[in-house]
Amino acid sequence: MSIDFISHITSELNGIHSEGLFKAERIITTPQSRIVELEDGSTVINLCANNYLGLSNNPSLITAGKNALEKYGYGMSSVRFICGTQEVHKNLEYSLSKFLGFEDTILYSSCYDANTGLFETLLGPEDAIISDSLNHASIIDGVRLSKAQRFRYKNSDMQDLEDQLRASSKCRFRLIATDGVFSMDGYIANLKGICDLAEKYNAMVMVDDSHAVGFIGETGRGTHEYCNVIGRVDIMSGTLGKALGGASGGYISANGKVVELLRQRSRPYLFSNTLAPVIAATTIAALDMLESSNDRIQKLRQNTVYFRDNIQKAGFDTLSGAHPIVPIMLRDPKLSQKMAEMLSSKGVYVAPFSFPVVPRGTDRIRTQMSAALEIEDLDFAIKAFTEVGEYLKII
Ligand SMILES: Cc1ncc(COP(=O)(O)O)c(C=O)c1O
Helix, strand or coil, rough: CHHHHHHHHHHHHHHHHHHHCCCCCCCCCCCCCCCEEEEEHHHHHHHCCCCCCCCCCCCCCCCCCCCCHHHHHCCCCCCCHCCCHHHHHHHHHHHHHHHHCCCEEEEEECHHHHHHHHHHCCCCCCCEEECCCCCCCHHHHHHHHCEEEEEEEEEHHHHHEEEEHHHHCCCCCEEEECCCCCCCCCCEECCCHHHHHHHHHHHHHEEEECEEECCCCCCCCCCCCCCCCCCCCCEEEEEECCCCCCCCCEEEEEEEEHHHHHHHHHHHCCCCCCCHHHHHHHHHHHHHHHCCCHHHHHHHHHHHHHHHHHHHCCCCCEECCCCCCEECCCCCHHHHHHHHHHHHCCCCEEEEEECCCHHHHHHHEEECCCCCCCCHHHHHHHHHHHHEEECCCCC
8 A cells, every 4th residue: 555645544543643532442351231341351330331221231132142043043144135034034123113103114234324225215306304413423424325405403493493494395305304312412302393393394204213212201112202202203213232232233114115115225225234133033032121121211210310410419511301321521522531541440431522423622421321230330430420520620
């Protein structure tokens, strides 16, 4: 490779380092869990996994996975339409449809793939996508791939959404796209307001519920349950890689005809390997667990309220809300990195978030609650936060 090119790449990397934006990957030597061990042998309480329901290392799911490996084999070595569809894939699509309240569901290798394969398949140049400004990168990239006209409204600003609906009134079909939960802030989208406007202006609604499926809403259906708009959202995408066991995989749930067209035309579905059957089977087991007990959802809620209350009382600047994502705002990349390092040395595992993951000047540590955590873990973490916060003169 050319020396000039490598030196260009090196200077890019040096720039990332000197701005305090370098994202180091720490190696975990244990399964994902409430407490994990790091490469240096230290153990840390985990406050940064998307392991909302504590299912990532759940013994019953591991058994379900082992049984699935025996029954279905390891890999499919195929995309779905060639020879990559087993009964277990259809069963998971059926289970997700039933759980979420949609006619049909299509599986993808990830929610990133689901979102990038959605918009260009369904909408053309005469249509419009009206997208929340804080939507996840996968929606943004999916919108970029489509030929539809693009409109953007300020985060959760219903007046601006209405303005954009008026501005796009000449378009054939209009789809409002929003995260159900804005993943950097933990804010839940105003789906009631969005659905009201969509109905008023004859637009459709798409929600990415990656940070909600399995635990938001009374029975964990997601933000459409939480906002009481089940049946009013047209398309939902989500991930299997967070609350529902945390392996990987994504889906889109919608009207049967919409899903049928996605199976015919959606590029990440057509041109990428099928979801491993072990994941499909284990996700069904996770959904069955949710149907049979609400305990994990309740525990997650209790942990969230406890941590939010006590970290605020300790004097930290947090974003308010009800979601298990609790961002601790530091507004400086180097300070965020320093704080995360110091917390790790005190036994609390958190990650700093800076540009480009969040806008410049909104650097933070994003903590995430889990049903796997115990109150003593949260007390331990709050004590460590307080000590480090005082040392760094944040509180
Ligand atoms: C809102 C949102 N959508 C989509 C994704 C991507 O999900 P996956 O890991 O399944 O690609 C994420 C993951 O970070 C997310 O937060």
